[in-house]
Amino acid sequence: MKNIPSSLNGKNLNVNHTKNAHHLDTEQDLYTQELGDNHIGGAYNTPLRDDAFIMNDDEKIEKITTHFEQIMQILGLDLKDDSLKGTPKRVAKMYVKEIFKGLNPAQKPAITLFDNKYQYNQMIIEKNITLYSTCEHHFVPIIGKAHVAYIPNGKVIGLSKINRLVQYYAQRPQVQERLNNQIGEALKEALNTEDVAVIIDAEHLCVASRGVQDISSSTITVFYSGKFNDENTRNEFLKFSK
Numbered sequence: 001m002k003n004i005p006s007s008l009n010g011k012n013l014n015v016n017h018t019k020n021a022h023h024l025d026t027e028q029d030l031y032t033q034e035l036g037d038n039h040i041g042g043a044y045n046t047p048l049r050d051d052a053f054i055m056n057d058d059e060k061i062e063k064i065t066t067h068f069e070q071i072m073q074i075l076g077l078d079l080k081d082d083s084l085k086g087t088p089k090r091v092a093k094m095y096v097k098e099i100f101k102g103l104n105p106a107q108k109p110a111i112t113l114f115d116n117k118y119q120y121n122q123m124i125i126e127k128n129i130t131l132y133s134t135c136e137h138h139f140v141p142i143i144g145k146a147h148v149a150y151i152p153n154g155k156v157i158g159l160s161k162i163n164r165l166v167q168y169y170a171q172r173p174q175v176q177e178r179l180n181n182q183i184g185e186a187l188k189e190a191l192n193t194e195d196v197a198v199i200i201d202a203e204h205l206c207v208a209s210r211g212v213q214d215i216s217s218s219t220i221t222v223f224y225s226g227k228f229n230d231e232n233t234r235n236e237f238l239k240f241s242k
């Protein structure tokens with residue numbers, strides 16, 4: 001930004017500052033809009049405030065109910081109608097107890113590991129794991145499948161725990177790239193191995209139901225670590241994941 005001459009009086013300085021601020025706000029709004037429309041994530045970890053868990057679930061449900069009721073009223077809906085009057089509470093409970101419950105670290109599934117008594121040393125693949133998440137840019141569903149593989153390092157994981165770990169990270173506002181990485185890193189930590197691979201193939205309703213309205217496309221993201229960075233190992237995983 002250019003230096004402002006000291007000869008300018010306060011009135012002119014305020015006007016110029018206001019114009020510049022408005023210009024910057026407009027640029028920021030355009031950037032934010034473009035970021036959301038292109039479904040680009042801004043952080044590796046889910047963006048949470050430090051005070052995210054000061055309120056308990058019941059308090060959150062109460063507040064969300066109030067605010068969602070206001071949204072419906074602004075849209076012009078008649079909340080006295082039998083079909084609508086319970087909607088704010090239903091939505092609030094759904095947000096806190098179901099589709100966004102993965103925001104709470106207390107919901108992270110306990111991981112059960114077992115000794116690899118069979119000395120199995122090839123990859124284990126859990127494919128076609130049902131995945132439901134929510135686009136953090138438009139708060140509409142992401143629906144797809146996850147394929148997960150790992151090579152045991154002395155321990156094996158209960159298969160249902162892989163599904164639960166996928167669900168845990170999916171049950172929050174997400175971008176698919178972050179979701180893919182979070183699942184991969186969590187499995188590496190739980191299994192104490194670098195040899196992990198994750199593929200997500202998902203449809204985004206923010207693409208299908210609004211904007212470009214493309215109902216035929218899907219998005220594929222991948223996470224490869226350890227031995228899965230080897231082309232032959234990776235190709236074996238891809239072959240079995242089809």
